[in-house]
Amino acid sequence: MAESIPVAPSPARAHDHEHPAEPGFIRKYLLSTDHKVIGLQYMFTGMAMALLGGFLAYVFRMQLAFPGIDVPLFGVVSPNEYNSLITNHGAIMIFWVAMPVLIAAFGNYLIPLMIGADDMAFPRLNRLSYQLFLVSALVLLASFFVEGGAFGGAWTMYPPLSASSEFNQTPLGTTLFICAVALEFVAFLMGGINFVTTTMNSRAPGMRMYDIPMVVWMIVLASILFMASVGPLVAGAVMLLFDHTLGTAFFDPQRGGDPILWQHLFWFFGHPEVYVVLLPAVGIVAEIITVFARKKLFAYKTVLYTAFGTGVLSFTVWAHHQFIAGIDPRMANVFTITTLLISVPIAEMMFVYIATLYGGSIQLATPMLWALAFIAEFLIGGVTGIFLGASGSDIYLHDTYFVLAHFHYTFFPIAIIGSFAAISYWYPKMFGRMLNETLGKIHFWGTVIPFNTIFIPLFVLGAAGEHRRIWDFAQFPELASEPLRNLDKVATVSLVIMLAFQAVFLFNFFWSLRRGQKAGKNPWHANTLEWTTESPPPHGNWKQMPTVYRGPYEYSVPGRDADFWPQNEPA
Amino acid sequence: MNPPAYGSVRVVAEQRREPLIPNGVMGMLIFVVTEAMLFAGLISAFTITRSSAVVWPPPGQPRLPFEATALNTAALLASAAALIWARRCFDRNRRTARLPLAIAVLLGAFFVVSQGAEWLAMLRQGLTLTSSQLGSFFYVIVGFHALHAVVALAALVYTWVRLQRGWLASSQLGTAQVFWYFVAGIWPILWLVVYR
Ligand code: HEM
């Protein structure tokens, strides 16, 4: 059986005595420094923001499919409102859903539990991180209610549109938008410092570098990638804010500024950012497919080095977003080559996962369905990226619905499918009860099928030349042909269906909190350390801190009765 | 307490051990990497704008006082050297670190104050945030650095107070050191790129 050695309290424990024996609700849930509480705070905030982001998408999709309609729950969508809706949908989904849920929520919840620590290295910095994040979300929400409305210059904030309220007509909205994004970055900076330091310094005795579960590695690498790329964007954001509010001219071509400069600063961050969200999802999937195929992860070290390599390479591809912005054609060739190169490591990771599944005894439980869907759907996203990476085809496809469909085939598997995979897998640990399998499967199919019927039509529309930032296609007769308009309707109706199916998830989530079957310590028979403590884990995580004797993926080891071998079990 | 030493068992010799790099120092190192990238972004933006300008400095704008600020630069570097010296003393006998740490603080304060005076002089000569690209970049880049210098100086003073009262831990000194070395180390680069 699991045996642990008692340890002296580590410095991170020093915060224990801050808490009285029976803390009240506020101290326990709002001001806690416990990594698990902070993780859940991030998760619930992220889920709330996802609902909001989904609602915004519903409103502008209704306008696209049925121009001029009085959208139920919203009203008629004006061109300016349309721009604000699109802008904030994108920003919310990336910065207030994908990042907080995939990195902050699961990073906080899982890292200490999976490496055998009692808490983060800097618990109070961690609490501050969440509080700042909450403020950033509130600032963004506030921007909807100020004079002129919310910012509508796209999540990429290109100047001159974003640099002068004369053009964007949202004097306060723009300022609040930039401030919200900046605050959010500070919050994640604090989180990232915590994740890296904790993983390096607080591992259980015996846990060597290659015994760290893949999801922890991936969150750590994602944090490093984020911190290494965000600096130039913060610099750019300050310059943009000054242009907008104080009258400087960093990006104003009429006064000696350079609007393309912003695009470089933004995309130098923007492209690594897509790997920042990708890596945690890749890690989550690694945990799930090994458990539900009862097999060792194929080529652990290869996956790890590949992720490192992808991270480095991701700093060299940013100008593929600027092929038609007037960059030198010789530069365009270089960036085409690097972009095509980066699809190699990504493809390799997918092959490694398929090799892991090969010959396994696969159980199609809900978490596994999500993980498999991630692999299948992300593949489509990655492959369509190649058409965009080749500058020749991108000159035609740029800023059409093809690009939009491409990045939704990457972001949706990452942020939505990845999060549902993680939530359905770790829910028993978080709340001590199982989610309902039948409801889980209904929700799965009700999400994945409509997802495809939303975005496959958009690939077709994009290839037909539909530009992605148009409020009403009736004003462009060549694009307003009947077949194309019908595809738009298919996409919108699918979106409404998909959103409706989320009610099944919410019901399952809250119903199972009280009515779900009791989970016990280790319902999935998994190896990693979080499954060796109670569900939900107590404050401090273990009564006796664990010691690690082997890697995280020892499933179906020949010569053993059990088909799993927990990391903390002495031979 | 050692696990049994048979079979393929890994011998877990270490108990929960002291980390190689203390938490605070490590956190600060990571933070400094992010900060370095921030300045790299600013510097490259500046270099691009400058190299595509037709005349530089822009017409009607003063030249930045490259020579006059050399003294400040020297003071800041000397302050970093004093901090290295303070660390040496601290490791041998804590109390002897008081003098070098105080010197580091004073030299750092000299840098911040005379840099502020330089700013006032530039403002009087007509270089403002909105007067030209040079002014905008100057105040943003050097302003960012000044902000860091002030915060880092406050951290150094705090370190000195703790040392005075005998509460200073080695890792706390280490954390302040990393931040101050960053502030001092990035300055000569900014100085060479922006002032010249
Ligand atoms: C890691 C998963 C990926 C994510 C999350 C992602 C995300 C995105 C996003 C958000 C955009 C559009 C940005 C905008 O204009 O608003 C985009 C565009 C682009 N992506 Fe991806 N992408 C991923 C993978 C790839 C891969 C593997 C490639 C190439 C092999 C690629 C190549 C491109 C190119 C060239 C564009 C620019 C297209 C244009 O604007 O004309 N992407 N991607």
Ligand SMILES: [Cu+2]
């Ligand atoms: Cu990209």
